[in-house]
Amino acid sequence: xxxxxxxxxxxxxxxxxxxxxxxxxxxxxxxxxxxxxxxxxxxxxxxxxxxxxxxxxxxxxxxxxxxxxxxxxxxxxxxxxxxxxxxxxxxxxxxxxxxxxxxxxxxxxxxxxxxxxxxxxxxxxxxxxxxxxxxxxxxxxxxxxxxxxxxxxxxxxxxxxxxxxxxxxxxxxxxxxxxxxxxxxxxxxxxxxxxxxxxxxxxxxxxxxxxxxxxxxxxxxxxxxxxxxxxxxxxxxxxxxxxxxxxxxxxxxxxxxxxxxxxxxxxxxxxxxxxxxxxxxxxxxxxxxxxxxxxxxxxxxxxxxxxxxxxxxxxxxxxxxxxxxxxxxxxxxxxxxxxxxxxxxxxxxxxxxxxxxxxxxxxxxxxxxxxxxxxxxxxxxxxxxxxxxxxxxxxxxxxxxxxxxxxxxxxxxxxxxxxxxxxxxxxxxxxxxxxxxxxxxxx
Numbered sequence: 001x002x003x004x005x006x007x008x009x010x011x012x013x014x015x016x017x018x019x020x021x022x023x024x025x026x027x028x029x030x031x032x033x034x035x036x037x038x039x040x041x042x043x044x045x046x047x048x049x050x051x052x053x054x055x056x057x058x059x060x061x062x063x064x065x066x067x068x069x070x071x072x073x074x075x076x077x078x079x080x081x082x083x084x085x086x087x088x089x090x091x092x093x094x095x096x097x098x099x100x101x102x103x104x105x106x107x108x109x110x111x112x113x114x115x116x117x118x119x120x121x122x123x124x125x126x127x128x129x130x131x132x133x134x135x136x137x138x139x140x141x142x143x144x145x146x147x148x149x150x151x152x153x154x155x156x157x158x159x160x161x162x163x164x165x166x167x168x169x170x171x172x173x174x175x176x177x178x179x180x181x182x183x184x185x186x187x188x189x190x191x192x193x194x195x196x197x198x199x200x201x202x203x204x205x206x207x208x209x210x211x212x213x214x215x216x217x218x219x220x221x222x223x224x225x226x227x228x229x230x231x232x233x234x235x236x237x238x239x240x241x242x243x244x245x246x247x248x249x250x251x252x253x254x255x256x257x258x259x260x261x262x263x264x265x266x267x268x269x270x271x272x273x274x275x276x277x278x279x280x281x282x283x284x285x286x287x288x289x290x291x292x293x294x295x296x297x298x299x300x301x302x303x304x305x306x307x308x309x310x311x312x313x314x315x316x317x318x319x320x321x322x323x324x325x326x327x328x329x330x331x332x333x334x335x336x337x338x339x340x341x342x343x344x345x346x347x348x349x350x351x352x353x354x355x356x357x358x359x360x361x362x363x364x365x366x367x368x369x370x371x372x373x374x375x376x377x378x379x380x381x382x383x384x385x386x387x388x389x390x391x392x393x394x395x396x397x398x399x400x401x402x403x404x405x406x407x408x409x410x411x412x413x414x415x416x417x418x419x420x421x422x423x424x425x426x427x428x429x430x431x432x433x434x435x436x437x438x439x440x441x442x443x
Contacts, residue, residue, distance in 0.1 A: 054324025215241025295371030
């Protein structure tokens with residue numbers, strides 16, 4: 001496996017020194033280390049690359065603009081997983097013992113499943129923004145998992161709400177056919193329990209159509225769509241699967257305006273090669289895109305204009321690039337919050353960072369100060385709620401760009417909370433684990 005050390009600090013850049021630092025230097029320096037799992041190779045690379053580039057650029061910007069986190073420089077090392085679970089676990093085992101390790105972002109639901117028990121033993125938190133275990137919202141059961149801003153249950157719930165609104169109310173969904181065309185993996189299967197629950201409640205016919213990973217061959221799936229003629233298709237794809245699905249929909253004559261993708265099926269790489277053929281296609285959005293936000297302007301000023309950009313300048317501000325900035329910001333703000341309790345200017349342990357992530361309070365004023373005004377919704381976590389926000393909206397491809405086509409929706413907690421409680425209880429019972437003590441949440 002190929003590993004790359006990419007370490008940046010303002011003083012290093014100023015001196016023109018090499019960005020590759022030995023392991024010994026990590027131990028000697030006052031540095032907070034962020035392991036960056038990525039996939040720049042394989043069928044998921046077009047989507048994984050801008051996400052990975054943004055995370056590096058945000059770290060570089062914080063070092064260059066702010067001098068790190070209250071004076072603590074940030075270092076990082078990227079490890080290529082190819083979206084494969086076994087390689088993701090290997091990366092984790094390789095990087096988890098680095099001095100100053102803060103948090104892991106696996107960037108894949110399968111890897112998240114494999115690491116959930118490991119991080120509890122190693123006391124290192126997992127950030128899984130918009131993916132991973134839906135039941136991990138329950139921080140009383142999953143102390144180390146942080147599925148920030150939404151899960152596949154909240155995503156599916158919001159899509160049902162939106163489709164119901166288009167029909168004149170969720171009661172109008174009775175007798176309708178909704179097909180889920182999904183990546184046949186933990187990622188693609190995760191929304192199924194919520195959709196089944198909604199199907200029972202509202203009387204629509206849920207059709208499950210799996211697509212074998214990576215999704216370059218979908219003719220059989222779209223033959224099923226053509227034969228069953230669903231009223232709506234939900235697309236739970238990633239990487240090459242998304243553009244392939246849109247091309248197959250076009251070839252079979254399925255209307256793209258009746259297709260709704262999860263937020264990992266609603267970025268530029270999913271539609272740009274399809275162009276006009278994807279016009280009318282809808283997908284969930286957790287964030288904005290474009291170069292207007294201050295955080296984007298600071299990335300351009302402090303990183304790209306200095307020749308330090310990780311990827312091409314024209315991708316800065318794209319949907320997935322912006323999401324990568326959000327992920328890295330949340331990790332860094334977890335460290336900053338931990339420092340407020342355990343000591344400003346100090347390197348935080350994984351256990352201390354976990355406390356910081358569990359006690360985030362990113363209101364609008366705080367987001368504005370971070371340069372994220374208008375980019376995302378406020379987020380506030382607690383011991384009981386490791387998600388912090390369940391808001392999303394829909395955007396629609398007009399043939400050349402994405403445009404928002406709905407207001408913000410919030411997932412229906414009356415439906416989701418009982419499912420989370422039941423799911424987390426089952427998980428704890430299966431693993432012979434217990435819920436956190438009240439005192440643990442107050443400490």
